[in-house]
Amino acid sequence: MINDTVPVTSNATRTPPEPRDPIAAEQVIAHLRGLIERRKLKPGDRLASERDLARQVGVSRPSVRAGLRSLAAMGVVQTRQGAGTFITDGPPTLVSEPLRLIASLHGLHLGGLWEARRVLEAGTASLAAERATPEQIATLSDEVTGMYSALQEPQTFLDHDLRFHRAVAAAAHNPMLGAIIEAVAALFFEERRVTIEKARNLRESADAHRKIYQAIRARDADGARLAMEEHLRLAAAALTPEERT
Numbered sequence: 001m002i003n004d005t006v007p008v009t010s011n012a013t014r015t016p017p018e019p020r021d022p023i024a025a026e027q028v029i030a031h032l033r034g035l036i037e038r039r040k041l042k043p044g045d046r047l048a049s050e051r052d053l054a055r056q057v058g059v060s061r062p063s064v065r066a067g068l069r070s071l072a073a074m075g076v077v078q079t080r081q082g083a084g085t086f087i088t089d090g091p092p093t094l095v096s097e098p099l100r101l102i103a104s105l106h107g108l109h110l111g112g113l114w115e116a117r118r119v120l121e122a123g124t125a126s127l128a129a130e131r132a133t134p135e136q137i138a139t140l141s142d143e144v145t146g147m148y149s150a151l152q153e154p155q156t157f158l159d160h161d162l163r164f165h166r167a168v169a170a171a172a173h174n175p176m177l178g179a180i181i182e183a184v185a186a187l188f189f190e191e192r193r194v195t196i197e198k199a200r201n202l203r204e205s206a207d208a209h210r211k212i213y214q215a216i217r218a219r220d221a222d223g224a225r226l227a228m229e230e231h232l233r234l235a236a237a238a239l240t241p242e243e244r245t
Contacts, residue, residue, distance in 0.1 A: 024059035028067025031057045032076075036087070044089040047077065113187055114236035118229055120181050121165065124172045125212055125228035129221040132171035139167045140213045147206040154196040157206075164209055168228075171216065201238060208234065 031053075035041040047053065053064045068085055071077045079085045128136075146160035165185065169178035199205075208231035215223035 022066070024057075024063035025066035025070065027057050027059055028053065028064050029070060032067070032071065036076075041087050043087050045087045046083075047085045047087070049084070113184060114232060117181070117184050118232040118236070120177070120184065121168070121232060122225045122229045124169050124174075124177055124181060125216065126221040126225040127174060127177075128168050128171035129216045129219050129224040131173045132216055136167060136171040137213075137217050140164060140171070140216060143167060144206065144210050144213050147202075147209060151202050151206065154199055154202065155193070157202055158192060158196050161205070161209070164213075168212070168216070199238075205231075205235070 032041065032047070041047070047068075048056065050061045050064045050068075054061045057064070068077060068079070072079065075088055077085050078088050132140075143160045143164040147157055147164070150156040150160060162185075166178070166182070169181050172178065208227070211227040212224060212231060215227050
């Protein structure tokens, strides 16, 4: 007896996914950018649902999701499981990976990035000397003290080093400048985690950070700028061969 029942495959019941239109995704980004620029959306605000956004912009829900993914990669929005999608709160952040790609494209090795960092952070130190609060100056002091306590513990020393530079950026009271510095510094952070074990000048580095702190505490903007420039110039000169490539 022949069984004439036709087997039904799982593909027969599947609904093909909607195509994602890159132009439509850009429309979603432009719509939300406009709301942000007009202050209709502020840090911490919850976005409309995907369905509502799709209706507002006149695109499909997959295009809304594609646009939101792009904004999330930029650090503009974040999705909280079960709660929705929100405009990112807190200080601005920049993704360092595009900078790494641009650096590779133009043959800019990590040694060259120290130059960019020196220009940025010298100006930030000058602003910090003018704007730092007493609490922020105390934080800088704590990090310098931590460096001297960790001269025999390179990884702990590096943690204090990084927190010191972040504290200087915060004391400048320019969140965007701080975000740019953080993105540039992140390009060689992981490499430094490895190479700092070979460092032989941690006390000199601690002394350099103390000079920056002292200038900021004294409200000496020019002195803070020069001290930061000198510190980062010497740090770049002390790069290991691995860090220069």
